Amino acid sequence: MRFYRDYCREHFREHFGEHASMARPPILELGCGTGRITTPLLKAGHTVVGIDLSQSMLIRCTERLRWAGxxxxxxxxxxxGDMRSLPLGGPFGLILCPFNAFMHLYRHADVAACLGEVRRLLEPDQGRFLFDVQNPDLRWLLRDPKKRWARTRFKHPVTGKTMVYSTNHIYDAKRQLTHIKLYYDCPEDPSAASTVSLAHRQFFPQELRLLLQTNGFTIESEFGYFDGRPFESDSETQLLVCRPT
Ligand SMILES: C[S@@+](CC[C@H](N)C(=O)[O-])C[C@H]1O[C@@H](n2cnc3c(N)ncnc32)[C@H](O)[C@@H]1O
Structure with a gap:
């Protein structure tokens, strides 16, 4: 099974490996999760500080790094730690916030706090901040929340049981929040089923650019896909390379 995120990950490595190579070490990764990006960066020889709010994610990341040697x-x-109030000093040549981690900043105050921390920790001249958020797709946002979407069968990597992945969401247009549910059903063993809930802040393109500008960042380059294609109206992603103004 080839999830969209796997696709992104491969291209992210290719594309941003370049930025990582040019940056003065170390690299700071906000919302490192289970280390999907952290690990390839480390394997490529970079020094990386990974921050995440979730203890369980960090435990899995530690495990993954142990396997890597x-x-x-x-x-x-x-x-x-919390990307809105980071428990460390800088400077860092490159700060990353990959794969929608920035979409966990739900209010303008959260965005301002995080960008303030990034500014505090980035090298003043050479430092760069790279992050991506989805490009809001009105058709997707307004999908029927009673239906299950993106149904995909796959084998559970540990139990070998056949699982069925599906998803749906409710969009709160006032707060620009999508309340997403990811369902992992197991037809042969219903007790093995699980559901993951998460919320994502949607950032509309002009709003995001204004937020960056008013919080002291200049956009150096922008992409609409992880393979480096330009940002257009119907791009999947808003991938921005910024520097402090
Ligand atoms: C979509 S995941 C991305 C994880 C990782 N970058 C990857 O590509 O696999 C978002 C991560 O951000 C973390 N996160 C959410 N809010 C956070 C915050 N305020 N500070 C630090 N981490 C946060 C979550 O715990 C989660 O691990």
């Missing part, structure tokens, strides 16, 4: 582990530091 001692050298990889030795050039990493994982910290439990």
């Amino acid at each position: 001692r050298r990889v582990q030795g050039s990493s530091l994982l910290i439990r």
